[in-house]
Amino acid sequence: MTTMPPLETARRRDDDDPLADFRDSFSFPTTEDGDQPIYLCGNSLGLQPESTRDIIDRELDKWADMAVDGHFSGEQPWSTFHDPLAEPMAEIVGARPEEVILMNTLTVNLHLMMISFYRPTPERPKVLMERSAFPSDRYAVVSQIEHHGFDPDEALVEVGDGRDETLLDEDELLEAIDRHGDELALVLIGGVQYYTGQSLDLEPIVEAGHDVGAKVGFDLAHAVGNVEIDLHDWDADFAVWCTYKYLNAGPGAIAGCFVHERYAEAFDLPRLAGWWGHEPETRFEMNPEFEPQRGAGGWQLSNAPILSMAPLEASLDLFEQAGMSRLRQKSVELTEYMLDLLDTMPDAPFEVLTPRDPESRGAQLSLRLTESRGRELFESVRDRGVVCDFREPSVIRVAPAPMYNSFEDVWHLCDILRDVVSES
Numbered sequence: 001m002t003t004m005p006p007l008e009t010a011r012r013r014d015d016d017d018p019l020a021d022f023r024d025s026f027s028f029p030t031t032e033d034g035d036q037p038i039y040l041c042g043n044s045l046g047l048q049p050e051s052t053r054d055i056i057d058r059e060l061d062k063w064a065d066m067a068v069d070g071h072f073s074g075e076q077p078w079s080t081f082h083d084p085l086a087e088p089m090a091e092i093v094g095a096r097p098e099e100v101i102l103m104n105t106l107t108v109n110l111h112l113m114m115i116s117f118y119r120p121t122p123e124r125p126k127v128l129m130e131r132s133a134f135p136s137d138r139y140a141v142v143s144q145i146e147h148h149g150f151d152p153d154e155a156l157v158e159v160g161d162g163r164d165e166t167l168l169d170e171d172e173l174l175e176a177i178d179r180h181g182d183e184l185a186l187v188l189i190g191g192v193q194y195y196t197g198q199s200l201d202l203e204p205i206v207e208a209g210h211d212v213g214a215k216v217g218f219d220l221a222h223a224v225g226n227v228e229i230d231l232h233d234w235d236a237d238f239a240v241w242c243t244y245k246y247l248n249a250g251p252g253a254i255a256g257c258f259v260h261e262r263y264a265e266a267f268d269l270p271r272l273a274g275w276w277g278h279e280p281e282t283r284f285e286m287n288p289e290f291e292p293q294r295g296a297g298g299w300q301l302s303n304a305p306i307l308s309m310a311p312l313e314a315s316l317d318l319f320e321q322a323g324m325s326r327l328r329q330k331s332v333e334l335t336e337y338m339l340d341l342l343d344t345m346p347d348a349p350f351e352v353l354t355p356r357d358p359e360s361r362g363a364q365l366s367l368r369l370t371e372s373r374g375r376e377l378f379e380s381v382r383d384r385g386v387v388c389d390f391r392e393p394s395v396i397r398v399a400p401a402p403m404y405n406s407f408e409d410v411w412h413l414c415d416i417l418r419d420v421v422s423e424s
């Protein structure tokens with residue numbers, strides 16, 4: 001087939017979509033001309049739920065009206081603000097509430113987790129990760145290796161051929177874990193790859209890591225709120241994620257962290273301590289000795305940044321209503337629809353880099369441009385009112401987020417791509 005199906009077909013899909021109304025709960029950006037672009041960039045920054053403003057206003061009012069009393073009185077006192085968020089957050093990552101804590105930002109949490117779960121010895125100094133991991137993760141790992149006095153040239157194991165456009169071979173990854181075996185202290189892997197959109201099967205990675213005696217942690221930045229996650233049952237040691245991508249909690253919002261239940265009372269595990277990780281019952285007795293609380297909360301350092309945490313309340317409420325399994329189902333349908341439409345384009349100057357198997361992808365499709373004028377094509381698409389992004393050297397990332405994107409959005413994207421390609 002080389003013709004686009006009519007727009008009507010997309011509208012019919014939207015009419016049948018049980019989640020279609022969630023779109024109305026979000027603010028969409030507008031251009032200077034007052035047009036509404038097609039927003040397909042939720043993999044980078046999710047849209048603002050309309051209820052966010054009221055929730056932030058509520059906290060500003062509390063601060064204005066109650067000042068210091070806001071810590072312990074009124075509705076949702078700041079000292080326990082995150083408690084009601086733990087359950088809906090845990091639901092999204094397949095964890096028990098006590099295994100999840102909202103704190104800091106992603107890279108900070110990754111460091112805190114490595115302090116506890118990367119304990120290199122001369123016999124077992126290595127960290128294994130993907131060669132094309134997000135740079136921040138690699139910087140964090142290399143600095144941890146050096147912090148412990150080891151040489152990254154020897155202690156960092158990177159799997160994959162290093163070309164960004166290649167998918168990670170999951171068998172190769174498992175073999176590498178097995179091969180480095182008793183020299184491996186930690187396996188750190190991203191759930192969904194930021195560049196290719198590949199979604200990895202994480203449970204076998206935990207199994208392989210544990211089989212050789214390594215700890216296994218995940219960076220779920222692009223996986224959380226995107227694909228279904230089952231951290232507790234997969235038996236991961238730890239995981240970290242941000243909340244401003246598919247979770248729509250706003251720029252630089254509070255991040256999440258998972259520590260498996262088996263460490264809930266592992267108080268002898270080395271950790272960096274702060275007063276907010278102290279047992280809450282006695283925290284304000286101001287004892288000089290640190291007494292960590294049970295569970296992931298024991299890794300907290302500072303009192304919670306309420307204004308960066310409050311937006312998550314708005315977002316988690318929508319996730320609770322929509323449900324991850326329904327969102328995921330819609331997401332698969334959206335990307336399948338997009339792939340079908342892209343397949344109607346004759347001589348497209350790009351190929352879909354993301355795996356075709358829906359099990360191996362989330363909401364994002366990465367289009368790898370096969371010609372040198374990649375950036376030009378991206379800019380033409382953007383000029384026609386599509387918000388997506390370009391990652392050097394040659395990939396356009398588009399991510400229909402099932403929470404607020406429609407089949408019609410996908411149709412328009414493909415229609416615009418088709419126009420731009422035929423004109424160039």
Ligand SMILES: *Cc1c(COP(=O)(O)O)cnc(C)c1O
Nearest residue numbers: 105106107134136194219221242
């Ligand atoms: C988005 C992203 C980050 C960003 O880290 P911050 O600490 O939130 O700035 C890190 N790692 C991965 C894999 C990401 O996708």
